[in-house]
Amino acid sequence: MNFMHAVKRGVFALLIALLPAVAMASGAQLEEKVVVYSTHGESMLELVADEFEAATGVKVEFINLKGELADRVRAEKANPQSDVMYGAPSSVYQELKAEDLFDRFTPAWADNINPLFKDKEGYWYGTIQTPVLMFYNTEMMSKADAPKDWWDLADPRYKGLIVSRNALSSSARATYSALLQQFDKKGDLDDGWKFLKGMDANVKRYYGSGSLQYQAVGRKEAAVSFAVLNSVIDNKIKNKMPLEIIDAKSGSPVITDGIAVIKGAKHPNAARAFVEFTGGAKVQALLANKFNRMPTLPEALAAAPKWMSEISFRVMDVDWGALAAKQSQWMQYWDSEIKDSAKDKK
Known part of the structure; x- marks a missing residue:
């Protein structure tokens, strides 16, 4: 590992470690848990949940809803039971954004993503290109x-x-x-x-x-x-x-699998922290190497399996x-x- 790579890893690890402290400093203390509705497989969700809990202390409750995800989020609009929607194509996110089901949020890595992979108003972001x-x-x-x-x-x-x-x-x-x-x-x-x-x-x-x-x-x-x-x-x-x-x-x-904060989430601070963490280069690269999921962040793609750049x-x-x-x-x-x-x- 070269010196600059080591420095980058160290800085990123420090930022993740400071997530709860930063949240509290801004008056946005993280809640004890975050509820995630997803289309991703359970083994992948378990890995992300374990990584997020280790970094923040926040427990992740996830439900894999496959193609029923959007309908579930719609049905719960008046009383949301989830905090984050993770997975499903960008067309679904655009559909649900038009129905006023997401909250706007701008993670630190937002500017590094190609405009093709995100909502221009900041309501959803692509974490995987599929x-x-x-x-x-x-x-x-x-x-x-x-x-x-x-x-x-x-x-x-x-x-x-x-x-x-x-x-x-x-x-x-x-x-x-x-x-x-x-x-x-x-x-x-x-x-x-x-x-x-x-x-x-x-x-x-x-x-x-x-x-x-x-x-x-x-x-x-x-x-x-x-x-x-x-x-x-x-x-x-x-x-x-x-x-x-x-x-x-x-x-x-080429589908863009996204992530977004649910409007009216019961754990909004933890939801924003989950989006920040899960869409970041560390987790995108981790999922690329463990599950062959192609990142949207250039930094994560550089650390992904070679075939993703060559195919x-x-x-x-x-x-x-x-x-x-x-x-x-x-x-x-x-x-x-x-x-x-x-x-x-x-």
């Missing part, structure tokens, strides 16, 4: 036969060869909506629904669990799927699965702000009219 890519089992399919773009997923030659997450998954929800937007931007939304209907006819099964989705591909029940890049890398490296990602011609959606893929042009106003309605329609519609006719 590309969603198609992939295939190389023992079932050659590169030549694999899809080249998302629109290939509706081609009848892939019938029964695709498995997918359902719209309870926040990443799948964002992906289906991003694909629809490519048609909507051209005034061809009906063609977008036709595409998703064609894709549905090829999907063998939808899963509410990512582990079941990968098990199906690993057991060769289906050859093609799509998921967040970090989970594909995890299963390829750690679980030795024969997976290959697809660099779609139209690009792949190359095209990025889909998605207007996440415009998407926020339409996503809920679109996904309700997808769930009621598109999902398994081909199977219903059998």
Whole structure:
């Protein structure tokens, strides 16, 4: 470790150690606990909770709500039961910001994040950038036969060869909506629904669990799927699965997983401290190395696994702000009219 790196680590450790003292000096004493609603997995949340409690003495109570997170926050607007929303795509944050569900807060690292990864008014911030890519089992399919773009997923030659997450998954929800937007931007939304209907006819099964989705591909029940890049890398490296990602011609959606302080939080000081801590470079780098989560802070990316800087893929042009106003309605329609519609006719 070089001298400057050691100094930086020492300064950061000192700042974290001083968090409670700084809060008290400003008259904002930290509460004894903070309640966090999240879409992230429990092992990752446990690590963040342990690190935050060690640094501040504040106990973290977290609940993993997956795709139900936004509805839970909405339902509790009059009497919030959580202090922090952690996880879910930026389109959801934009949607909930418009419903006046967040409090504005500016952490110390806010200026270091690309404007693409944060709310310009300071209501939410991106802590993880999450590309969603198609992939295939190389023992079932050659590169030549694999899809080249998302629109290939509706081609009848892939019938029964695709498995997918359902719209309870926040990443799948964002992906289906991003694909629809490519048609909507051209005034061809009906063609977008036709595409998703064609894709549905090829999907063998939808899963509410990512582990079941990968098990199906690993057991060769289906050859093609799509998921967040970090989970594909995890299963390829750690679980030795024969997976290959697809660099779609139209690009792949890159979701920004965010964090925000809930308006009316019962533990507001602890909530702000949690956002400050969790979005900082130390925790972003920790999650990058432990869970393959790609940081939004350049400083954390520099300390992340090498593949995060080296991997190359095209990025889909998605207007996440415009998407926020339409996503809920679109996904309700997808769930009621598109999902398994081909199977219903059998």
